[in-house]
Amino acid sequence: MNERDExxxxxxxxDLSDEPxxxxxxxxxxxxxxxxxxxxxxxxxxxxxxxxSLMVAFASDESVKTGQVVRLD
Numbered sequence: 001m002n003e004r005d006e007x008x009x010x011x012x013x014x015d016l017s018d019e020p021x022x023x024x025x026x027x028x029x030x031x032x033x034x035x036x037x038x039x040x041x042x043x044x045x046x047x048x049x050x051x052x053s054l055m056v057a058f059a060s061d062e063s064v065k066t067g068q069v070v071r072l073d
Contacts, residue, residue, distance in 0.1 A: 055072055056072065
């Protein structure tokens, strides 16, 4: 938004026609997990990212239910 509270650039179209469906996402996740086991990959950062995303989702839900700001530390 600009100083006049208007959009500062036009919308951008994002083509998602090649986006995988739910089953393919599950397949990819399982393949990656197997690779992590076989190659001893460090999954600590992706795990931390997933936990942080879940914290945001729970805080959002609580905020909607209570009408209050929920702070994340």
